[in-house]
Amino acid sequence: MNRTFSGGIRQLGASFASGAASPTQITEHALQAAKVASHLNAFIRLTPEVALSSSNESSFRYQRRGQRSPLEGVPIAVKDNYCTKDIPTTCASKMLEKFVPTYNATVVDRLIHAGAVLLGKTNMDEFSMGSGSVESFFGPVKNVWSKDFENDNWRITGGSSGGSAVAVASGICFAAIGSDTGGSVRIPASYCGVVGLKPTYGLISRHGLIPLANSMDCPGVLANNVDDCVSVLNAISGPDDCDSTTIKEPYPKVELPFLDQINVEGIRVGIPEQCSCEGLMPEVRDTWVKIADILEDNGAQVRRVSMPNILNSIYVYSVLNQCEVASNMARYDGVEYGHRASTAASTEELYAKSRSEGFNIVVKTRILAGNYFLLKRNYDNYYIRAMKVRRMIFNDFKQVFEKDGIDVLLTPTTLTDAPLYREFVTKSNRDQCALNDLFTTPANLAGIPAVSIPIRLSSNCLPISLQLMGNTLQENLLLRVAKWIESRVDFQGVAPPEDLRRMMEIMISAAEKKTS
Amino acid sequence: MLRWCYPCVRPFREIFVTHKQFTGKAAKRLFCSKDQQRSDTALAQELERRRTKIDFTEIKYPTKVPETPISCINLDKSPDYTPSQIVDSQTLQLLERLSLVDLDSKEALRALEDSIEFAEKVVKIHTGCVRPMYTVLENHPLKTRPDKVTDGNIKEDILKNASVTEEDYFVAPPGNIPLETKEKKFD
Structure with missing residues (x-):
């Protein structure tokens, strides 16, 4: 039996410090909760030994009042594409099924240094290539908000960091690390009703993050609330000698004022008109309209802005992603590491066989398509042109932030609430991504920070979230507005998944009674 | 650490037990032990009240979100x-x-x-004369580091993940043989 908390990381730390709870207790409990929730398939691997030994150390440090940071003793899950020393890191692929890194990713190192407890490695789409967390070698992740977990009637989590989102949404851990290349943190955060932050490109080191598309890959944070997000962000951000693409200028830690000191008066909020598109679920649109209205009612200047190229992002992203994938995946040949085919007569045959056996069909198709775009005869027409349109999208953002003086942009995160698995898998991976990534890829192409915050429940009793985007390195402002909205909508107090199922049962049985 | 107790619509604050201890059935969920279980109707009412706390159909100002969809992504x-x-x-x-x-x-x-x-x-x-954008950090100079060895003696680490090694070498079958590809027919 354990004591536990409804509050966030800060309250948890206070309880540790006062002795009301210990990191060991909480970690044991988190491991137990993960086992209880194993039907969700959120974890590829739990790391009980590592977790318990580091939580013991944390408990000891609290006793001696030597805690290292606000994250000391807090259980955190990490997506399985971050290298963890002596702990298998698979990218949810057969290719890396037996891969055991010999070093820690910088993000993991910094978490450990901050005293956080690594609970396990979370499930994802194979090599992050997907937007539903349904393409894992270890089976799909199920959304904790589903009413039914059987017969493909469950809801998808969104992806590719679906396991991390579910680990937080189901209450197993306080925060989780994901990675966001085209929306892979924000989409699952949106579908699972948690906060998902993709910071500025280069703010967090990618060292040890197994790459998908280097020019857009960005580590991200999933947590129950904005404050928790900030605690984790502050622990892992900042320049890193091992990653030359981290921003080298000193960056002050994000510090959010207390709620009563935050107001949105005078904040200029942009509504990109192009984001009002066909296929947007009416309830999502209503949510978007209402939150803009609440902001305006509290003194924010809400303005409609035009970003003509913003929805071309999915096409540009598709080309750039596949080109970078074709290059990145070339490292997997089965010789130095990764899956190796058992027999082959030549080196090239060994490469080809190992790769054919090790990759799923999505990965293979992206490699082939990428190499098609990179053929000499296609290079200018596809790859170079995609990068030109990328600049046009970047310029759209520059225009609104610098010339129009917009502070934050408000858009939906996804077109709908979480789709049913059986409906989702009728579409091709290509179309799944295009639909899910529509509003999220622009931030990756422009390298700007964006956060998804849960707002309300749809009539299906599933989370609906909105996205805020800010200018480069404006995390402070962005998260301040996010925190304000969060306090207004009080999503965490709306309806927790555990109760939801109960409520649905009651409603269904009531309806049955009526008809009979 | 499931944040919410299933029967009582309240965040966990008190000691709680597993499903098995609570109901005697196989462990599936976690429950508070102290809080009293509410009646079904009270629970449904409470949740409905929370769900409709904000009226999402009522707005005060003319909305800036376009009334009709502006763009169309047809998939x-x-x-x-x-x-x-x-x-x-x-x-x-x-x-x-x-x-x-x-x-x-x-x-x-x-x-x-x-x-x-x-x-x-x-x-x-139509892109006109726009320059391609290779990276969003194009205005940040890449930092170089002194050309000094910073690690070493990690031979074991490097060879550790290879399936086949021999005397500290990676092993591959004979090289310089081009891959044979056959014409495909999928009908």
């Missing part, structure tokens, strides 16, 4: 849709040789052709 395909981009068998063999992965089914070929067709949208965008 619905008819069942008999076939991509207009055709990858001929010669190109396919070239791609397989470059990629060192095989394309093993008609569906995979369709997915490839579909990807190319999707990318055609980019080709149609």
Whole structure:
């Protein structure tokens, strides 16, 4: 039996410090909760030994009042594409099924240094290539908000960091690390009703993050609330000698004022008109309209802005992603590491066989398509042109932030609430991504920070979230507005998944009674 | 640490027990032990009240979100849709040789052709004299570090993940033999 908390990381730390709870207790409990929730398939691997030994150390440090940071003793899950020393890191692929890194990713190192407890490695789409967390070698992740977990009637989590989102949404851990290349943190955060932050490109080191598309890959944070997000962000951000693409200028830690000191008066909020598109679920649109209205009612200047190229992002992203994938995946040949085919007569045959056996069909198709775009005869027409349109999208953002003086942009995160698995898998991976990534890829192409915050429940009793985007390195402002909205909508107090199922049962049985 | 107790619509604050201890059945969920279980109707009412706390249909100001959809991303395909981009068998063999992965089914070929067709949208965008953007950090100079060895003696680490090694070498079958690719027929 354990004591536990409804509050966030800060309250948890206070309880540790006062002795009301210990990191060991909480970690044991988190491991137990993960086992209880194993039907969700959120974890590829739990790391009980590592977790318990580091939580013991944390408990000891609290006793001696030597805690290292606000994250000391807090259980955190990490997506399985971050290298963890002596702990298998698979990218949810057969290719890396037996891969055991010999070093820690910088993000993991910094978490450990901050005293956080690594609970396990979370499930994802194979090599992050997907937007539903349904393409894992270890089976799909199920959304904790589903009413039914059987017969493909469950809801998808969104992806590719679906396991991390579910680990937080189901209450197993306080925060989780994901990675966001085209929306892979924000989409699952949106579908699972948690906060998902993709910071500025280069703010967090990618060292040890197994790459998908280097020019857009960005580590991200999933947590129950904005404050928790900030605690984790502050622990892992900042320049890193091992990653030359981290921003080298000193960056002050994000510090959010207390709620009563935050107001949105005078904040200029942009509504990109192009984001009002066909296929947007009416309830999502209503949510978007209402939150803009609440902001305006509290003194924010809400303005409609035009970003003509913003929805071309999915096409540009598709080309750039596949080109970078074709290059990145070339490292997997089965010789130095990764899956190796058992027999082959030549080196090239060994490469080809190992790769054919090790990759799923999505990965293979992206490699082939990428190499098609990179053929000499296609290079200018596809790859170079995609990068030109990328600049046009970047310029759209520059225009609104610098010339129009917009502070934050408000858009939906996804077109709908979480789709049913059986409906989702009728579409091709290509179309799944295009639909899910529509509003999220622009931030990756422009390298700007964006956060998804849960707002309300749809009539299906599933989370609906909105996205805020800010200018480069404006995390402070962005998260301040996010925190304000969060306090207004009080999503965490709306309806927790555990109760939801109960409520649905009651409603269904009531309806049955009526008809009979 | 499931945040919410199933029967009582309240965050856990007190000691709680597993499902098994609570109901005697197999462990599936976690429950508070102290809080009293509320009646079903009270629970439904409470949740409905929370769900409708904010009225999302009522707004005070004329909305800045366009009334009618501005853009249209049409991804619905008819069942008999076939991509207009055709990858001929010669190109396919070239791609397989470059990629060192095989394309093993008609569906995979369709997915490839579909990807190319999707990318055609980019080709149609008028870009004028815009410069390509390789990285968003183009205005940040890359930091170089002194050309000094910072690690070493990690031979074991480097060889550790290889399936086959011999006397501190990685092992591969004979090289310089081009991969044979066969013409594909998926009918």
